[in-house]
Amino acid sequence: MTHSDRRTQLLELFEIGVRAADPAVCVPPHLPMPPKGRTLVIAAGKAAASMARAVETHWDGPIQGIAVTRYGHGVECEHIEVIEAAHPVPDDRGEIAARRLLEEARELGADDLALCLISGGGSALLGLPAPGLTLDQKKAINRALLASGAPIGDMNTVRKHLSAIKGGRLTEAAFPARIHTIGISDVPGDDPSVIASGPTVPDATTQAQALEILERYAIAVPDAVLAHLSDPENETPKPSNPVFNTSSFHMAAKPADMVGAVAEEGRRRGCKVISLGADIEGEARDVGLAQARLALEAAAGRKPGDQPVLIVSGGETTVTVTHPDGRGGRNCEYLLSLALGLDAHPDICALACDSDGIDGSEENAGALIGPDTLSRIRAAGLDPAQELERNNSWSVFSAVGDLVTTGPTRTNVNDLRLILVG
Missing domain, CATH: 3.40.1480.10 (MOFRL domain)
Structure with missing residues (x-):
């Protein structure tokens, strides 16, 4: 040869x-039955737009929503709005999109469905800081983590605890609506809580672990971040939280x-x-x-x-x-x-x-x-x-x-x- x-x-x-991970092929088999109420698509990640289009192509009934993806990764959708934002360091567009997604989720009721399409890259693209923190603070920490050699699990442990939407907080906002998440994994081990920092699944990591990771990689953090991570009221929702009783996760493709x-x-x-x-x-x-x-x-x-x-x-x-x-x-x-x-x-x-x-x-x-x-x-x-x-x-x-x-x-x-x- x-x-x-x-x-x-x-x-x-x-x-x-x-091609083995093409959303047009791997997403449709995991679609749920339509709800009694309305269906809201919430998509985030590098595959978000193509996953959203796959849903539109196969969905029977009215549908609306937002898909936030990396610049250049968008595709045209008819009913789902596609927003492009920055990756791997978040920008204002990602922050605004994440805020809109969270607001839309909070309006859902018990008869409604949040159809969440989550793929790698969603952690940076959902750039909404936790209350009291700023996007600039998150960006500085994100850059430092990217340069540190930290594995993705450690990076996302920190990201979850500085976010208003990740680490299960999206499900918390949408409760009592039914949450049906379809994921495409980009992480070793395929842990749903690591993919895009797990916006719809329980978070087993802790603020103390996030602080330890920042210390281990010698990443300087402002006082506001230290105070946020030291306040137990800011802990992410854990597996025992009842908001996850109406939530399910379905893996469409993996490495x-x-x-x-x-x-x-x-x-x-x-x-x-x-x-x-x-x-x-x-x-x-x-x-x-x-x-x-x-x-x-x-x-x-x-x-x-x-x-x-x-x-x-x-x-x-x-x-x-x-x-x-x-x-x-x-x-x-x-x-x-x-x-x-x-x-x-x-x-x-x-x-x-x-x-x-x-x-x-x-x-x-x-x-x-x-x-x-x-x-x-x-x-x-x-x-x-x-x-x-x-x-x-x-x-x-x-x-x-x-x-x-x-x-x-x-x-x-x-x-x-x-x-x-x-």
Whole structure:
């Protein structure tokens, strides 16, 4: 198999993985029966608009609502208003949208239905601070958490406790209406309380844990935030709270679906598939080096004529940013570390992309590497190891034309990493 053939295969497999989480396919089977009263759609996340359109296409009866999604991720809906806002750092539009959603939820009665469509990214997009806090305070803490290398669970523990709508507070506002949540998971473990910081589900985390996380990552907080987190009256609703008696959660798609679809297609194409699962976490560069060792072992074990080996994994790595001027993303950082670990092995190519089409804050989904990657980077006048230390992986892959740019996919089941050996 040529280098070009491997790259084509990897891109095709990524597309198959994304299609496994298409809201048009995965949302309709989870729709509830219409209520006696009215139906309000409340959608938040990178897949919010496409999930809302899937509901409109299949819903029997009147419907209205709001879907808040990331800039560029909107789609046209007939009855549901689509609002685009900032991600990963919230902005005024997200704050206003979240306030409107909360106000709409409070008007629901016992015969009404809140049909909540929740996907990854919703935590930043629902940027309504808790009473007494400001959006600027939330933004500063959010930026610091993003740069700290904290895993998504820790980040969302803090976000829940600084929010007026997350951590179950949306269900609290809508009670006694029936709450039917359809989720698309982008988090390792698929915990509904972590997806978009769980606006409709109970929160088992505590203010004390949020404070401990802020202290652990040395994140400075203003006095107002410290006072808020120290007041037990501000605790999020817990599993025993009766507001959750009329609430249910239904998982429409998850990272394992994407990994499974790709693994199945890999086998169909004649590959020996090694699946590492959909819950990989850790520093992106450390995961890159670990998977480089695994790929080299697979290559060493192959004999002439053996089938290719496809190593598949999903999950969400983290990047501890030490050089804020660098331009990167967790998938590009993983790949640059992987390339260094593979040291130009002639039989190995790899792809790492975010299923939402955006790796970090840039406009690419991820990138590709092959046997000639390091030599081409050096020919472009760049030192790959030095650029990795500078958190500048995007710039490296941009310089050699190896970025993968899909545009917004309008779904989000986390990252897909593929290594093709042979």
